[in-house]
Amino acid sequence: MLCAAPLVTPLAVLLPASVAPPPGGGPGGPVVERYTERIAGVEAVLEMVPIPGGTFLLGSPEDEPGRRSDEGPRREIDVEPFWMSATEVPWDLYHVFMFAQDLEPGPDGARGIASGEAAGSGVDAVTRPTPPYVPMDFGMGVEGYPAIGMTQFAARQFTRWLSERTGRFYRLPTEAEWEHACRAGTTTAYSFGDDPAELPAHGWFRHNSPERRYHRVGELAPNPWGLHDMHGNVAEWVLDQYHESYPESLPAWPTTLYPRVVRGGSYLDPPERLRCAARQGSSRAWKRRDPQLPQSIWYHTDARFVGFRVVRPLREPTDEEQRRAWEPDVDEVRRVLERQRRGER
Secondary structure (H helix, E strand, O other): OOOOOOOOOOHHHHOOOOOOOOOOOOOOOOOOOOEEEOOOOOOOOEEEEEEOOEEEEEOOOOOOOOOOHHHOOOEEEEEOOEEEEOOOOEHHHHHHHHHOOOOOOOOOOOOOHHHOOOOOOOOOOOOOOOOOOOOOOOOOOOOOOEOOOEOHHHHHHHHHHHHHHHOOOOEOOOHHHHHHHHHOOOOOOEOOEOOHHHHHHOOEOHHHOOOOOOOOOOOOOOOOOOOOOOOEOOEEEEEEEOOOOOOOOOOOOOOOOOOEEEEOOOOOOOHHHHOOOOEEEOOHHHHOOOOOOOOOOOEOOOOOOEEOOOEEEOOOOOHHHHHHHHOOOOHHHHHHHHHHHOOOO
16 A cells, blocks of 8 residues: 555645746746756756647647547637746656756755655655666667657656756646647647648658657747647657547546547657647557566557656646646556555566
C-alpha cells in the first residue's frame, strides 16, 4: 500500500517569499511577457511563451480535408491564460531529471527521493525514472533534440520535478489548452493556413524527414504566438484520456492507463495528422519490446515519436489540481511505483 501521507508538496511550500514570479503577470494579472525558466547548476533552459485566455472552437469542421470522426463534436471552449514552453522539452533538460542527483537544493531544499532526500516539507516529493535498458534517444541525437519515449506518467513526474526545482507550478497542458495554443487565434487546419504545401516551413513530418528521425527543437518557423514544432517533429502528451468523441466534461481526466491523448503529429506522419485538431490515443503496443515484468511505468520503448511540452497556468492551482496533474491515477502505476520505492525494480 502507498503511504497515507499526500504525495504533493503544497505550492505554498514550493514557492517561498524569496522567489518572485517571472515577468508578465501574477494572480489576477494578464500574461504579457515570455520568460526563461532556469534551474541552478543546469545549462538547459525553457523559454516560456504567454498564451492569452479566451474562447475558441475545439475540433475540426466536418468538411476539413483529412478530418477524422474523433475530432468532434465541435464546441466552444473557454481557456484561462497560461504560459507554454516555446519548444518540446529537450533531452538536455530531461536527462537532468532522469539522472542528476547532485544539484544544489531548490527553493524549498528539495532534491527528490533519488538522492535519498525528501522535500523540505517532509513529503516524498518526486520519484525519478528507473535507468533505461537502452539509450532512449535510439541514436537520433541528444543535445538540442526533443526527449522521447516517456510515458505520460513520466512526463507528469518531470513537471512535478520542475515545479519543485523552480518554485513555480508546471504541468502538462490539457487537450483544450494544447489546441488553443496550436491554433494561436486562427481557425484554419494549420496555424499558418489550410495549404499543406506550406507545411515544410513550419513542421517536421514524413515528407521532409525521409531519414525517419526527429530534428532539433525550434529550427522551423513558430506559430503566430511564438510556439515552435506544434506541427510535427514529435507528438506531445496532454493530460486527457482519449475518447472517440469529446465527452461532455473537459478535461477528460484519465481513469484507465490506455488510451491517453497525444497531439501534434510527428516526423513519421503525413500532413493531415499534423493539423491543429488531429488526435491520437496511446496504446499498450507502445511497450511491445519492453523486457521488464511488470513493464515499465516510465518508458514507451516503441514510441520513438512521442515527447511533450509544459505549461504554467496564470492562476495558482488548488491542492486538488496539483494532485490531479502529478499523482499516479490508476492502480497499475501505483503498484509498480510502490515496488520501486521499496528498492525493487
